[in-house]
Amino acid sequence: MRSTTQSKLYIHLFFWILYYMLEAYLDFYWSRYQFPDFKWQIRLQNTLTLELGYFLVKIPLAYSLLYIYEKGGINKLFKSFLSVIIVIIAVLGHRFFTHYIIYPYIYGVTETFDGKLPSGFINGLVAFNSFMDLIFMVGLVFGVEITRQKNLLKDQISMLKAEKLDQELTMLKAQINPHFLFNTLNNIYGMALKKADETPDVILQLSKIMRYNIYEAAERHISIEKDIENIKDFIQIQKIRHRQLSVVFNEDVDNPSQEISPLILIQFVENAFKHGVSESLGNSFINIDIQLKNKVLHYSIENSKEERSGGNSTKIGLKNIHRQLELLYPKHNLQVEDKSNRYIVKLMIDFNDTVSI
Template sequence: MTNTFFKNIFSHRLSKHILYWVGLIIFFGITWGTYDNDYVRSFTIQTFGLPARMVLVYISIYMLIPKFLLKRKFISFIVSYLILLLVTSICIQRPIIYFYVEPIYFPSWNSEGYFTITELMNTILDVNIAAIIPLGFSFFKFYYNSQQRTLTLEKEKIETELIQLRNQVHPHFLFNTLNTLYALIIKKSNTAETAVLKLSKLMRYMLYEANTPKVSLVKEIEYLKNYIDLEKLRFEDSIDISFNSESDKDYQISPFLLIPFVENAFKHGTSSSKGSWIVINIFTKKRELILQVENSKFSDTNTDHDSVGGIGFNNVKKRLQLLYPDQYSLKIDDNELSYEVILKLNLTKNL
């Protein structure tokens, strides 16, 4: 019950403000009162200092901060605050001290004058000290909210870019698979029905199962297998395809992350003549995925491997960096006979 009482007090804005000003009076009243053990006088003087301090704090919080600081007009805020500090010190605090506090509570004090630089500076510092905590809190709140807005915008930007990058895979993939099916129909191949079934599984995965930020690695590998099976049907015996996968457990991975490298191998590793070969290995152990894709090269094929799966290596790397920052490595070995890509991916964040 006691905890609820104090919670209600501190949750109320007015109570917080009252507690702040009372706490300020008590703190400086005790601090200055220890010099002559006259705490009553010290508390009274601190109370007389409230008008100027409150004007400075509340105008700063409710006018200067929304008008300048929140709009990132930092220079305007600093200039306005200094002017306000000077005005409250000279026009509010200084008259109270000079005409009332000093004659009554310090009768033996010989003031050098109303506009004495030394006494004016002491007054300015005395007024400003009350604004340190409120302004410090406001600056922290502004910085925190600014950081949160930046993170939110960055997250939205990343999500938008990922959707765009992922959507670029679909048209190119559909174009390839339809070409595969068309080629089988032209040949009047008996495997056309199998190809349609494989294509339907691929489309079901793309439209329904992979419409999430993360998917099962097992399903992603099954998606690759179906794609490879379609390519096998298209090329029949003209290409030697080796596919191996092994995993110590099922992990979560971003969908369509591996297919561009496989598509790239079929695009650049096949030829009209026999002798084409593609090797695809996927191994996952202790949260690390290793994808190794290697294909043969021919002088009569397009060997511009800067384009991966039709979306470009730069986009593939960008997607990897957005999804797995500092969690991957991509190695490329391009020689006269073969082209090899090795992707290592840390799946720790995706458990």
């Protein structure tokens, strides 16, 4: 709130400085023809003085109308009536200052109409000139303030959208972690029933992965190097259980520090194990290829599956991960091929075109 108030103060102060310079220039230029006998130094001094005097009328007028415009709970008809009264008072003040102060005391002459006839305090044409001068200034002030408020509203909407996306991503990640833990504990449970010697090693690997999920995955972005390391740890756990599994892992990354949202890539690997390898009766395989070149990621996973395996078992996980990709990488490309004996996922992410959250 304080920064918003300060920003408003600076913007309006900057506006009045520019407006003062503009009006002073115009009046100084006009005085060349109205008072040709005056030296330019005198005309400049008079111009700067009279513009400061006009501010005593213009600034109260501008902010009185702004206050009425922004004030809620007031009837529109009453607002209009009050605005008209304020403008009339301002025009009278403008005329009084011009007629009784500027001409006799600053320029030392009597105000004239069209340079010949004496001009009274109220004259139709000069009063209209005062009115137009004031309305022009009010229009500028309203334009500045409305533009400032629109930009402020736009920033607030952007912040709310970012917070909403952040909350949604947090919820999506929270859905991933229990899902991953549940699957891995099922694997450990199966090994424990068989009293497998590798069970302690798997538990240790799981501890490492969960440490990653708790600390690293809480970050908005991590290096792709850490994300790949987590995938390798996950594969190591699964290979202990699936002894007839063939895993081919190709990695070609030109920038290991490239940031990526955590827990996206591993979901495809998890699906390959759960809905592909785990349902295969014979020898099974998983081929993983990760390539990062010039900030463009190409990621593909191909896994074996039984012909009887249904194609709907991975829909929940893919729906979750697809939503994350939409939020973070709107122009990603995700292709899924569900064939009779294999399942293929291809993902392309261009890190040059990402959403900042």
